[in-house]
Amino acid sequence: MEILSLGLVLFLGLHLIPTVPALKAQLVHVFGENRYKGLFALLAALGLLLIIAGYGRAPAGPTLFASSIGARHAAPLAMIISFILFAAANMKGHIRAWVKHPMLLGLTIWALVHLLANGHAKATLLFSAFLAYAMIDLLSVIRRKSYKPFTPVLKFDVIACVAGLLLALLVMTFHRQLMGVAVVPWGV
Structure with missing residues (x-):
């Protein structure tokens, strides 16, 4: 560790x-x-x-808490949302204009659902660290008013949604190969 x-x-x-x-x-x-x-x-x-x-x-270490069944069931949808937010973070679309800081919100969702869906020590360390970082940085950018307005363009939202969805499905499909845990029935 x-x-x-x-x-x-x-x-x-x-x-x-x-x-x-x-x-x-x-x-x-x-x-x-x-x-x-x-x-x-x-x-x-x-x-x-x-x-x-x-x-x-x-090593996985001791189990610190019981894995949340709700988080495990919500994870696929949460990951699609997270990946769309990640994709939208650097595009001048309506998603970014509305959310303001989509990467940090996507990271918060990703970390929180993974934290709740796991219970062993190394996962708790990893996902709680990323969740804490995302919350600290989000509060900081809000406090500093770190946002530059722009005119949103719909095509960037379409690109972010398609790219985020495809990347999320790809990661879910190969999650067992990448992380050792199958998360969807169609995963390999």
């Missing part, structure tokens, strides 16, 4: 830097904009690799 924990601290810690604008500004000043972005990307990728490797290597 140490590798998983280290990956979470690195990956999520980096992603919390923008919640402290003075710290981000100082880092950009010290490193320069491009070097800051490069270091951020490199360290975030390392953190993500540590999370993946750490989760795969960590």
Whole structure:
């Protein structure tokens, strides 16, 4: 669990830097904009690799709470919604205009349903860390009023919905191969 924990601290810690604008500004000043972005990307990728490797290597650990049957049944629909929100996050569509921060809302839904659908220690650590990050960052962007208005275009909503649906179905289909747990009857 140490590798998983280290990956979470690195990956999520980096992603919390923008919640402290003075710290981000100082880092950009010290490193320069491009070097800051490069270091951020490199360290975030390392953190993500540590999370993946750490989760795969960590024992499930003790069961901390009973898995929620409701969360397991809701997970496929919740994942479709999450993936649509992820896709909409960088598109100037009505979904993004209405939700304002679709990536953080999608991450919150993803983390919460996975947290409730699992009960063992490593899953609780992983999904509660991502849920806490999403909530902290969401509160921060709301407090900082970090939203730039734009004119939404319907075609981006269509693209986000189709891409999100297809990606969610693909992940659900191969979830057993990717994560070791079959989540839908048609999964391989």
